Amino acid sequence: MDKNMELIHKLLDGELSEEEKKEILDRIDSDPVLKMELDALSMAVHIVEKSERLPVPPSFTSNVMGKLPARKSSYREKVWNFFFKDRVLRWNMVTAAAAVCLAIIISAGVFKFQKKHDLISYANMPVESTSIVKFNLYVPDAKEVAIAGDFNKWKIDGNSMKKQDNGIWTIEIPLKPGVYNYMFVVDGKVWLSDPNAESYQDDGFGYKNSILKVAKL
């Protein structure tokens, strides 16, 4: 490659000093062949850069997630998990029925106790205030992103998020104090956990719900 062409490539890469720039631009000014070469090169680069990006097949994420191998945990991890890992209670009808009975008995007991002592005055309880919670998710390729959770009865079109210029989708939702399960829905079908969530919980459908705790102000 001759010296001029080398300089032209450096010019395209924005890697020339002011002096070199002047030098090559002067040469281009006076040499129509060189100018044609620059035009043709810029055009080739432009065509490549504006070439359309192909849309990814819709089942891509679920295919990848389905093929991930299970992680084998070491003996040490198993011991650690036994003591410290969050547990998920798996229900069946018998345990559910037992739990309901227990709950009725306890609540009846508490009710009786409260009636007897009448210590709690509900009149003094403050009215619950709402906080504005901002949710963010970076998925630049998505066409639409929504948030679904306890607060909108898991409707996937209840709260659509807005895309910012930097590819981050955001939404602000007013929420009363409490604990909420939620997930993001990308393009109406891919369910994603929130990478910024405080904690997670199995949802029973093979996903993990993100959990948000809104504290009292």
Add this chain to the structure above:
Amino acid sequence: MIDLAERIQSYISKGSLQLVTFSFFIRLMYKKEDKEDKDDMQTEEYAIIKQCMDGNADIYSVLVERYKGMVYNIAYRMLGDTESANDMAQESFISAYIALKDFKKNSKFSTWLCSIAINKCRDHLRSKKDTVSIDEIAEVSASKIATPEDAACNRQIGHSIQTALNELPEEYREAVVLKHIEGLDYNEMENLLGVSSKTLKVRTHRGREMLKKLLRERGISDG
């Protein structure tokens, strides 16, 4: 910088080409990145990776969703057909997941993932080279003869740019795809490919030269 833009404006001939070249330089000059946003994202991605390694595999879907477009399109530009691109892109994500423990905290996940994808594509091209079928040979030689119909087809730039890319040697194609389709700088490419930026510049320059020739031969213009 503005002075440069004006000078470029002044010497380029009238017509659409003028706009093309001008917009190219303008973009070159004002390519700014919001560094804070990127730092935030990097911390977030480390957190996601940590969670994956702690056994929360589901959260990996966030990274897949985030980078599937990048990986799939690199694979498509490298391999030239959507089916292999889909396979190789999926395999890249799976290999990355298996190798998460090797991911170094001071590097960017996207760069690391990209290098895995490029290696997958190289392996795929190599295995394909070993088993070229008679059909494919026939296909290639048939496509070399340009008919008027081909010329019309060539105006579909998306299609023709891919056939031009397919003709570049693998190393030049890698460099052009990463530099001009993914918009990486030479430092990022150096980290990703493990080749010095000096060599990568030469490859990019030669790749661009070849593309220029191929597009000129086929009479492809920007429309």
